[in-house]
Amino acid sequence: MSERRFVYARGSPIHPVSRVAAPLSPLPHQKAFIRIVTAKDNLVARARSALVRRVDPLAARRAATLAERRTAGIEQSAAVDAALDATSAVAVRDLAQKIRDGGADLHDQAALAQLVEAYLTHQDPASMPHGVAQAVAASFEGLWQPVGEPVPEPPPFIRDVIRDQFHRLYYHVSKRTWKDTWYRGVRTYKCPTDMWVYMELIDQLEPGLVIETGTYRGGSALYIADRLETIGAGNVVTVDVNEPPNPPEHPRITYLTGSSTDPAIVEKIAGMIPEGSPVLVILDSDHSRDHVAGELAAYAPLVPVGSYLIVEDTNVNGHPAAPDFGPGPMEALWDFMATDPGFEVDAHCERYFLTQNPSGYLKRVR
Numbered sequence: 455m456s457e458r459r460f461v462y463a464r465g466s467p468i469h470p471v472s473r474v475a476a477p478l479s480p481l482p483h484q485k486a487f488i489r490i491v492t493a494k495d496n497l498v499a500r501a502r503s504a505l506v507r508r509v510d511p512l513a514a515r516r517a518a519t520l521a522e523r524r525t526a527g528i529e530q531s532a533a534v535d536a537a538l539d540a541t542s543a544v545a546v547r548d549l550a551q552k553i554r555d556g557g558a559d560l561h562d563q564a565a566l567a568q569l570v571e572a573y574l575t576h577q578d579p580a581s582m583p584h585g586v587a588q589a590v591a592a593s594f595e596g597l598w599q600p601v602g603e604p605v606p607e608p609p610p611f612i613r614d615v616i617r618d619q620f621h622r623l624y625y626h627v628s629k630r631t632w633k634d635t636w637y638r639g640v641r642t643y644k645c646p647t648d649m650w651v652y653m654e655l656i657d658q659l660e661p662g663l664v665i666e667t668g669t670y671r672g673g674s675a676l677y678i679a680d681r682l683e684t685i686g687a688g689n690v691v692t693v694d695v696n697e698p699p700n701p702p703e704h705p706r707i708t709y710l711t712g713s714s715t716d717p718a719i720v721e722k723i724a725g726m727i728p729e730g731s732p733v734l735v736i737l738d739s740d741h742s743r744d745h746v747a748g749e750l751a752a753y754a755p756l757v758p759v760g761s762y763l764i765v766e767d768t769n770v771n772g773h774p775a776a777p778d779f780g781p782g783p784m785e786a787l788w789d790f791m792a793t794d795p796g797f798e799v800d801a802h803c804e805r806y807f808l809t810q811n812p813s814g815y816l817k818r819v820r
Contacts, residue, residue: 594619617807618774624808625775632810638680640702642673647806648766649674651815653681655734655762655803660687662731665723665756667714667749668739668766669694672701679706688731691723694739714739715748724756733757737783738766746786754794757818763797765814773812787813796820 549566552558558566574590582590598608598616607613624631624645635642642649656664656678664678675692682688683706693710701709708726712719714737727733735757737749746765757763768784770776791797796818803815 621769621774621808625769625810637673637677638702640673640676641671642677643670644674644677645808645810647808648810649677650806651803651809652678652734652736652764656681656688657685659732659734659761660685661734661761662688662728663723663726664688664690664734664736665753666690666692666736666738667694667753668692668737669696669698669701669709672698672707672709674736674738675707675709676702676704679704682706689726691726693719693723715745715752717752720752727756732761734761735763736766737764741767741770741779741782743781743783743786743789746783747789750786750790754790754797757797759818759820761818762800763816763818764811765816766811768812768814769810784813787816791816 546566546569549558549562552562553566579587597612608616632643632645633641635644635646637649652674661682664682666675666678669675669692672692675690678690682690683704689706689708691708691710693712693714695711695713697711698709701707710719710722714720733756735753737746737753739745739749750763750765754763765783765787767782768787770779771782771784772779773784791799797816798819799813800815800817803809804812
C-alpha cells in the first residue's frame, strides 16, 4: 500500500477516522497541534473503531474520546496510547470469541478482517511474534481442506492464493528448484510441469521445427530433440547471443549464435521450416519487455494455424513472482494480444497449477 499522508489539526471538522483528510495547509493557530497520519495509521484506526463499535458501546465511547484527544494533539503520551490499545485489544478478543462461538454477523467478520489485513499488510514477517506467525500459518492451511470423493476444487480466490504462494516459494528458493533441474546430466532451467506440457505439445503437433530462443546450456534443446526422435519427426533450432560451453550434441539440434531478433537469424530460421508443417516456438531469451515484443513480432508470423507460440517466464514482475523485475514478458504479451487477434491463450496447458509461463501458451486459431 502506498503511503498517503494526511494532516489533521485541532479544530478540524473531520472525524479522526474519517476517509476524508483535512486541508494540508492548517490555519496559523492550528500549527502547534498538527499530527501527521499515514494511510496505514488511518486504516488501523478505522478497523479499531469498527471493532469497538460492534462489541461494546461503552468501550466505543471511550476509544472515540481517546482517539479524538490523541488526534487533536491533547495528552499525547504513552499512557493514552496504551489505554487506546488496551481498549481495542479487549474488543478484538471478544469479537474473536464471538466468531469462534458462531455468534458473529457479517459486520463483525468484516471488522476483524480489516484489522487482520492491516496487520499483515504492514507487519514485517521477520519481526512477527512466533505465536502470531503460527496462527497465520494455521489459518492459511485451513483455507482449504479436501474432504470426500470426488474432491471439489476450492473457490477460485482461495485456489489462486494457494497456487501463487507455492509459486513464489518454488521460484524464489531457486537453488533447490528450477536452478537445480537437470536432463541427461545437462542443467536445464525449466519447471518440470512445463517440460511435461512441451512433451505433450510435441506429441500432439509433430512439428517440423521447434524454434527455441535462449539456449543456455542446451538442456531443453536436448530434451526436445529426444522427444522429436521418439516420435520420428522434426528438428529443433536454438539461438543465443552466447555460444553455450560444451553443448550436448544431437542430430536433430542446430545451434545458432546471435540475437534472436536479428533479421538475418530470423530469415535463416524461417528457411528451416518444412513447407506446410506445424511449428512450435519457445521464447526464452532476454526477458525485458522490449526484447520479448521484438521476438513476438519476428516469430509470430512463422506460426501456422493450430501451432503454438510459448512466451516463457511471464511469471516475473509480480505475476506472481519477482515483483521488482520490471516490465517483462507478461507486459509484452499483453501488448501483443491487444493488437494480434490470431492467437488465444490455451489455459489447458496450465492445468497443473504450477507454470513459469502463465498466460504464455498461445495457440494460433486464425
